[in-house]
Amino acid sequence: MxxxxxxxxxxxxxxxxxxxxxxxxxxxxxxxxxxxxxxxxxxTPTASSSYPRLSSNNRTKDIGGTGHSEMGRFGDGGTSAREVSPRLQLRALGEGSKKLPHALIVGVKKGGTRALLEFLRVHPDVRAVGSEPHFFDRNYDKGLEWYR
Ligand SMILES: Nc1ncnc2c1ncn2[C@@H]1O[C@H](COP(=O)(O)OS(=O)(=O)O)[C@@H](OP(=O)(O)O)[C@H]1O
CATH class of the missing domain: 1.20.5 (Single alpha-helices involved in coiled-coils or other helix-helix interfaces)
Structure with missing residues (x-):
């Protein structure tokens, strides 16, 4: 068939x-x-991340009159600290969890440290400071609590 x-x-x-x-x-x-x-x-960064965002108190360092350093904080990734208000950053951290920086950029004046800081700031895991608090040359006597 x-x-x-x-x-x-x-x-x-x-x-x-x-x-x-x-x-x-x-x-x-x-x-x-x-x-x-x-x-x-x-x-996406979460509030429970182990590294803090910068508070408004953490700023670029300037050591002495002959040289200076920029302080960078290596954080939890995601949004840049510049995009989040200090108040929200603190709320995410919980007050009192401020830490000392994980890294300092040290260099003489006009040595290009600002450029280096700006390049590092592009990385999402880096929290970088903004202005200079002059901790080591002008505010050292205020102590580490002020520095944090
Ligand atoms: N890659 C590279 N090559 C050559 N020159 C560079 C570089 N990056 C930054 N610059 C120059 O460095 C000067 C700023 O240095 P600083 O950021 O250390 O300045 S400051 O001390 O904080 O004012 C600043 O110089 P001036 O413009 O003469 O002030 C920058 O132009």
Whole structure:
């Protein structure tokens, strides 16, 4: 007995496989989108991050009259400290969790330390200070509590 495929069945099978491809592509796209979204959420900084953002009290250091240094704080990633108000930063930290800097940039005047600081500031994990508090040359007697 000869076996011949009916054209109607062929069309039906073709339609089904086409639909299956569409569903598969849609499913994969959704998974990819979900993956991208969860990646994005996982790199968003949280209030419980182990490193603090800068408070308004933490500023660039200037040592003595002959040289100076810039202070950088290596933090929790994400949004730059410049984009978040000091009040919100403190709230995220919880008052009293201010820490000393993790790094200082030391250099003579006109040595290009500001440029180095600005380059480092671009990195999302770096919290960098703004203006200079002159802790070591003018405010040293105020102590570390003031410096934090
Ligand atoms: N990569 C590079 N090459 C050459 N020169 C550079 C570089 N980066 C910064 N600069 C120059 O350094 C000067 C600023 O240095 P500082 O940031 O240490 O200045 S300051 O002491 O805080 O005022 C400042 O010089 P002046 O413009 O003469 O003030 C900058 O132009």
């Amino acid at each position: 000869a076996f011949s495929r009916s054209p109607t069945l062929d069309l039906h099978t073709h339609g089904l496989s086409r639909r299956a491809w569409v569903v598969l592509v849609w499913l994969l796209s959704s998974l990819l989108l979900l993956h991208c979204l969860t990646e994005r959420v996982s790199i």
